[in-house]
Amino acid sequence: MKFGVLQFPGSCDERDAVDACARVGEAELLWHRDPDLKGVDAVVVPGGFSYGDYLRAGAIARFSPAMESVIAFADAGGPVLGICNGFQVLCEAGLLPGALLRNVSLRFHCEQIGVEVVNADTAWTRAASPGERLSIPTKHGEGRFYAPNLDELEANGQVVFRYAPGENPNGSERDVAGVCNLQRNVVGLMPHPEHAVDTLTGSTDGLKLFASAVAAIATH
């Protein structure tokens, strides 16, 4: 089981993502200019400020050669996880519904918060239980999820994560923290599971997402 972690100019969490993946499988970095995904079994689009967040967060990264390959990989059912800026990239690419807007507070925030698993039947949550609360850091300035068809997403089981009551850092409607596509192989979330994989930093709850992908590949 090999994970590929995409790296753009301006990515800053790709090393932690590789470290997190390497705790449950093999992992290597994929450079944004290279369309070759090196035969990986799952792709992580990490956090950071790809292309300086110019124009809109994720808007330019979406057109990189590697992303074109990731779109084909996802369309073929391959597991893809977008974290924070990676979530923004996947929304811009049309792999996930919705968009991420400026935090209501207009402030960048950074804190450890509670994140509830709403749907444990996706490629990236099957090692968790529905309703389980994970302790994961979040850090972003543009994380307010917006979708005009939120009722439809809820009905389809596409809301995968919610902030625990009272802990929503960005003002997203119904505390949505992460969503998936209809096929449930592509998941995006604002919190950072790759920063919660070692007791040294307070929580290992984030490992469940990466272990889920290993299980998803094993049963595929």
Add this chain to the structure above:
Amino acid sequence: MRARVLIRPKEGILDPQGEAVVRALPALGFNGVSNVHVGRLVELDVEDESQLEAMCQKLLANPLVEDYEIQTVSS
């Protein structure tokens, strides 16, 4: 051809930047201001203005959350 694209948050989508401006102006003595929206301005020289619409749809704006208005400027 010089073109100008005005991009603004869609009606009905919470615009915290606009609201922050509404709150800040009275502190400077400017009263009676409401309904402020903060957007983006993109100015560009294009050889084929018929491509502007597609540029907005694909990159310059996110049509899900933003409206855009294309103006051509005589050079």
